[in-house]
Amino acid sequence: MKISVIGAGYVGLVTGVCLSSFGHRVTILDKNNSKIRSLTKGNSIIFEKDLPELLRKQLKKKKLLLTSSYDDVAQNDVFIICVDTPFINKKPYKKNLIDSIESLLSVISDDSLIIIKSTAPIGTFREIESLVNKRKMKKNVSLCVHPEFLREGSAVSDFLNPERIVFGTSNPSDIDLFKEIYCKDSFQEKILIMSPESAELTKYAANGFLATKISFINEISRISERCGADIEEIKLGLGTDSRIGDQFLNSGIGFGGSCFPKDLQSLSFKKSQLRLPDGILEAALDGNELQLQNFVDKILEFKKENKISFENFSLCIWGMSFKPNTNDLRDSQSIKLVQKLIKHCKKINIYDPVCKKNEILKQFSNNSKLTIFNEKYKSIKNTVGLVIATEWDEFKNLDFDLVKTKVIFDGRNCIDKIKCNKNNIQYVGIGRG
Ligand code: UGA
Secondary structure: OEEEEEOOOHHHHHHHHHHHHOOOEEEEEOOOHHHHHHHHOOOOOOOOOOHHHHHHHHHHOOOEEEEOOHHHHOOOOEEEEOOOOOEEOOEEOOHHHHHHHHHHHHHOOOOEEEEEOOOOOOOHHHHHHHHHHHHOOOOOEEEEEOOOOOOOOOHHHHHHOOOOEEEEOOOHHHHHHHHHHOOOHHHHOOEEEEOHHHHHHHHHHHHHHHHHHHHHHHHHHHHHHHOOOEHHHHHHHHHOOOOOOOOOOOOOOOOOOOOHHHHHHHHHHHHHHOOOOOOHHHHHHHHHHHHHHHHHHHHHHHHHHOOOOOOOOEEEEEOOOOOOOOOOOOOOHHHHHHHHHHHHOOEEEEEOOOOOHHHHHOOOOOOOOEEEEOOHHHHHOOOOEEEEOOOOHHHHOOOHHHOOOOEEEEOOOOOOHHHHHHOOOEEEOOOEO
């Protein structure tokens, strides 16, 4: 099967590379020429486990092509749209999606299937359907919705071992073609066929539910730390109930990334268009802000209680990406944390295992107080407190001989509290009274 993937971001790149490993001839198209040049040389432009190896393997097999020109994909059968749909000026921004459909319609031939994989606001399918109907003239072009559920950091494995594959269509004759894309036997029973509207909403509901679960456990953590309970014990007590499940119950400084905050905002925007009142989704977003502020307040309380002046208050923050095992800084709670703390500190030292110095500094309009380090233990020197903002594995087993701070603020509950206390370091975690 000849497949085109439009957009070489996280979703597009992983989708294209993985589908080519199924034996399809895949062309990934992105309007960014330099991205395409890097990828053609086998350089995976994102930090993602297993992706560089698979990319190089598929390029070598000549199963994967890369281009910036729509003319190069004109002869393909299936087009999977994976362009970004950000939330800008309090509204979902669909221009990239519409532009890519327009460009495709001007080149594709008869009997093509266009699959919207981008997380598109509810109602986008019908909007694009009428655009296709207007533009396609005599062409037989079908449209469907196929949301993605992969997570950054485990995207390749998530793609190759899906729990479900959602296919939203109003045209039953497209089902067989769709099944051919996911040609492996083990995938067939995972395919859930539904209406395009349900597929659009399933994506938002999944992210909305997971984000709400995080905001829920974070709310419990705020109660827990004020009444002498430990959220880690509560998490165990909750997660062992199979109706609740133990995933997404890690309490911390809140959720970030390019999906949860944007998708909740987009769903909330849709609700307001439908004249539905605020509810759980908006509370989950508010709770996320509150959780970060609660952590900042604890840091400032420590400063006040220990009578540390501004001149003497310096912190070291570890972990800038929105979660471990990625270099993605988009909507990262760590960045917001630095922004909130910067005015209270004489200086802030930063260490991240993979994010590049200039990428980190770009996130801050005033970065004169920030220093980025390549070595984590060097970054702690001469600071009052170590702040853990992202739970990278390499932070979990601290060498306490090299940590000489007064305090560790553990924003992800990943440091051993008892070891801290044994080493005369005060421990301030999340929800641990
Ligand atoms: C999320 C979903 O998990 C994917 O299923 C979905 O496909 C993707 O969004 C998307 O819409 O593209 P991702 O953003 O990669 O994936 O990251 P998650 O692992 O879901 O984490 C999101 C945020 O929640 C991170 O900031 C993480 O630190 C935080 N989190 C996660 C917690 O605070 N506690 C938890 O227990 C789990």
